[in-house]
Amino acid sequence: MGNFDFITADWPQIHNDCARAESYVITDPRSACIYARRSVETLVRHLYFLLDLAEPYRDDLVTLINEPAFRTGTKAPDVIVRKLNLLRKLGNTAVHESRDIPRSASHNALRELFHVVVWAAYNFSTHPDQVPVGKQFDAKLAAQSAPLPREAAAALIDKFRAADERHREELAARDNAIAELEAERTRLLAKLAAAQAAKTQPDDHDYKESETRDAYIDLLLHEAGWALDNPRDREFPVVGMPNESGKGFVDYVLWGEDGLPLGLVEAKRTRRNPEEGQHQAKLYADSLEQMTGQRPVIFYTNGYQHTIWDDGAGYPPRQVGGFYTADELALAIRRRTARKQLTHVPVNGDIAGRPYQRRAIAAIDHSLDHKQRSSLLVMATGSGKTRVTIALIDQLAKAGWVKRALFLADRTALVNQAVSAFKQHLPNTPTVNLLTEKATDGRVYVSTYPTMLNLINEVDHAARRFGPGYFDLVVVDEAHRSVYAKYGEIFAYFDSLLVGLTATPKDQVDHNTYRLFELEPGVPTDAYSLAEAVADGYLVPAQSVSISSKFLRQGARYDELSEAEK
Incomplete structure (x- = not known):
């Protein structure tokens, strides 16, 4: 028994990758993350094929997920797109990271994969009533699943990196059988429409957005070089807050090597605008400045929209694609006083x-x-x-x-x-x-x-x-x-x-x-x-030159054109 057994009948290939990911969640977190990403890629490509969506200008997973046609065609809610991107990033990290992948990463990957598969199967499988929309990912069940035969990590990574090349070969082969594929798509769509019309249970599955948000923030901070392995990095207590107790807890503090705060991150719920965290983040920055003598650079985020606010340099808040490294934050703080007026x-x-x-x-x-x-x-x-x-x-x-x-x-x-x-x-x-x-x-x-x-x-x-x-x-x-x-x-x-x-x-x-x-x-x-x-006197004017051509002089007659020209 496994968490993903409900897709065995409709999507055996996707189930196989999900089951492998699940079997490695304890024993080999790297392989679990890689197979979770493989599962997502196979699922996304299947939806492109099933719904006959126009593929974007690039064929990589990041483009396929974020293509507007995919969101529109599948009616994927933002939370699902975020989970797809998180799984893609976790898989990429597993491939490229030379250090050990923690078990927390594989648990995050399997939990998010379960949410994605529940959504996809409920909306695009022929057995929607078998989808466990009322359940959550069962970590105990995953831990008990019998590991499949393990492959060498190097072979897994090489196999993963060769996925795009294999897919191009598959596309070439698919082009030779386009008529059969169109017939298969028509058959699947008819079967899908009948099954979806017969659904009797609502989708009341809790997709756990807050967990996705926290995992996403951690991932982006790790990519910026923040290990987050010190208890001071999270929920750091501060004093001097304008509340009854005078105390507060900063979601993340990004510390410099000298023990002074370089930055802070205020995290808000996904469904809320990150701008709601601006005032709270400023109060935390005030407290940290009073406690340490250095004002940190402020970030506030809902996990997917991030804002940087270096009010110490006089800049207003602005959107940013992620977080700064320690060196970049230290340089930003030094520039508050060191840079010169350009005039x-x-x-x-x-x-x-x-x-x-x-x-x-x-x-x-x-x-x-x-x-x-x-x-x-x-x-x-x-x-x-x-x-x-x-x-x-x-x-x-x-x-x-x-x-x-x-x-x-x-x-x-x-x-x-x-x-x-x-x-x-x-x-x-x-x-x-x-x-x-x-x-x-x-x-x-x-x-x-x-x-x-x-x-x-x-x-x-x-x-x-x-x-x-x-x-x-x-x-x-x-x-x-x-x-x-x-x-x-x-x-x-x-x-x-x-x-x-x-x-x-x-x-x-x-x-x-x-x-x-x-x-x-x-x-x-x-x-x-x-x-x-x-x-x-720095440039000279253009000189026009009049030219003509046989077409302009004589025109063209259709019956005088070659087959290629016609």
Whole structure:
């Protein structure tokens, strides 16, 4: 007997992976997490097939889960999507983490997998009345399940990493039998519709959102390097609170090596807006500051939406993709007093010495000094946008504002061109081309959008190399391009200063671009048009050349076209 026996008839393959995960929950937590993730991937792909959902532009699990078509087609509630993402992350951690995986991780994985399978089977199996919606995952039952023959961990991981390649092969084979698959889908849908229509019990299953929230926060903190293995890390008692007892308990305190608080995390229930935790978090920060002499950086979250508030630096709260590392928090606290006002730090005129280039940098400096974290420069092609960027990064580094910067371009040629320019003008600043040097450390990183998105999703040894606080500045080249629908996750993920560069005239830049940089439509941070550049003698006007073609002169006749042209 096992917790997942109710899907044996409908989904034997998924049941097999669930049963394996369950059998390893005590003896091999790593394998349990890996098989739980495999179960989720098989389930998600089955739902794509069953409901004939259009697959997204990428075929990896993170994209399949978070694709709007999947949420719409399955009517998956947010709590289920969160659980799917948690299982994906736990599985990835198990694959890449070299240290032991704790039993708590495998128990979390099996508990969340049970919730997901209950939801899926109740809504998409042909035996919904056999789904135990009134029960919870039985840890004792899982502990008693007889372990299946164990495979070597290395073989499991290799098998897991080869899953995408096998899936591509399966897709190719499936294309050769599309008619049979369509017939099978039609048969399954008819059987499913009849079974779902005959359901007699309501879905009153308790999906335990609070447990998912806590596991998610722990996972993200672990990815940021916080071990959370000291009793002081959780439920830390503070005094001086404005209540009757004067005491309180901070959900998480992130301590520095010197014993001073670097950050705190206030966790609110999933169904509540994390903004409700703002005032409570501030009171905790006040108490910690009184007790230790150092004001921590504030995070408050409901497990899925996270907000950072460094009120010690004068910034208002803002959304962030996760948590900072210890080094990043320590640097943020030092900057409260160490960084200089930008109007007092000179710009290297050998890099950007033209008047309009200095004006553009001064405009960005003014915005940054006034707590505006995003800027957009509209500059004609050939007027030196890259030089302005290099001079700006040089100035920000000298002023203590920027330690690491990321320059994003949409083509490999532009990446290589930018790398050469940085190395020429800032020879003492390590510059990394992430297309060819993914494991190299530096101060300036240059990448295309797809490469950076892949690197964001990578977890190595249970930690993310590029966490939300890794870069202090992100520069977006060709910011007018329609890249945000596909790669907007990059800008939402990194909690950095943001500078956009575009040669598109300011009145032709779309409203979404202005919105991304928190600007009024038509009002960039600074603009230098082609007409101005020509008038100033820095550029020459374009010369039009009239050309013709046989098609324009003679037209085309359908019966004269080849079969391929028709």
